[in-house]
Amino acid sequence: MAKTATNTIARNLAGWLLPAALILAWEAASRSGLISESVMAPPSAVLAAFIRLLASGELVENIGISTLRALSGFAIGGAIGFAFGLANGLSRLSRDLTDTTLQMVRNIPHLALIPLVILWFGIDEEAKLFLVALGVFFPIYVNTLLGIQGVDPQLVEMGRIYGMSRRQLFFRVILPGALPAIFVGLRYALGIMWLTLIVAETIAASSGLGYMAMQAREFLLIDVVILSILIYALLGKLADSFARLLERLTLQWHPAFQPA
């Protein structure tokens, strides 16, 4: 037991070895003058910027604003996508009516709408929410639909034979069967969520992490620019880890999630 625990910790640590080595090499290269300070700030400077911004409260405020934007956009787009995915997976009529339209809209890169969105909403919160929601909508929609369509029809027939009501059939057979695909959509959507937000905040914002990075660029504060990028990476990783945790908790039955 103790041995497996040590093994797990060791395996988790292994993933961080490479980033740690890269940071050390980067610091060494900066100090030796191999990398010019105008190109890349050394990790120590980035750390100093982190402490400085943390102390002033600026960092926490901007992270908070960005996270709130990301999550509310995700909630709106994800909920609509999930609802359409369910409706179109369960009802042929609904699918016939809406799927073609949705697939057409899907083929427009949502970031191409930025000029239009700025015209509509200016650089207010709505613009960011709209873009994030739109970006998150499709992976959730497509994967929920695929998941429901992929549920084994033999299991559905079995449920009917045993007299399950429509409600029981949905909650005990269809939804659990679609869940692995829905999680694929969820993780994909979380990636798109951050990507969209970064772009939107960089182009049109007056607060948030992206705005902080753009401000820093104007004042040539390269350490703050790098800090913002690193924080984006960490937030993305955090969101993905959260999705994986949810996956592990709800898909215990799946052979891929069982202890070998």
Place this chain on the structure above:
Amino acid sequence: MSVIALHPKQPQEANGPSATMRTPSPASPSAPLAFSLRGIAKRFGEKTVLDGIDLDVPQGQFVAVIGKSGCGKSTLLRILAGLDSPTSGSLTVAGGSASERRSRIMFQEPRLLPWARIARNVEIGLTGIAKGEVARDLSLQILKEVGLADRAEEWPSVLSGGQKQRVALARALVAHPFILALDEPLGALDALTRIEMQQLLERIWQQQSFTAVLVTHDVTEAVALADRVVVIDKGRIALDLPIPLARPRGHGSAETARFEGQILDRLFGRG
């Protein structure tokens, strides 16, 4: 009417160990009917799958239905289980209330929910019949019958093919059906597991009072298990053969071989 009381099948009530060697039902035409099919026909478009099937099955009988691929035997079973309706003809199931006439079907695939633990899968057999603690107890009881009581809390993915089929059998039987329809349930199992499952099926059928209809393409299996073998060819009953052998039946005896030969001859048109 109470089906179980009418049928003289409880070995404990009879005298001596010979009672477990149950006399086959066709010998007693006085037994009330479990179901009867009259002129059942089924057409899918131009294709006639069943063409006028008449069949009376007494309660508690074990009938095996045999035929080549595509002869309509599975369609017959689906009609019997209420999954398909015949193009013409009628199906009459005896018994009183709906619960006394309950029929269950078991397929070649176990069709277990991978996301429900074994006991929960068995509880599906009690949908609309029992809930909570009661359902739990009944499920554990029947799991014991099929020898899987200690696996109740496991996921289906860790079970072998034969074990999964035993769970499916438990799920089909937990609500004590009147008729159990079996659509080649052992078809995907290896030879040794098959024999084990046949013995289990026979034992449980002897304990519970249900009428069994087994669709198979394995002649040996049909003769080993059934009181009566019905051969279907081109949508009609080509042979209706009682198997009046004592149970348990040994494998590869001269008598079973004689019946097997008779059925095979009919199947390949040499009768």
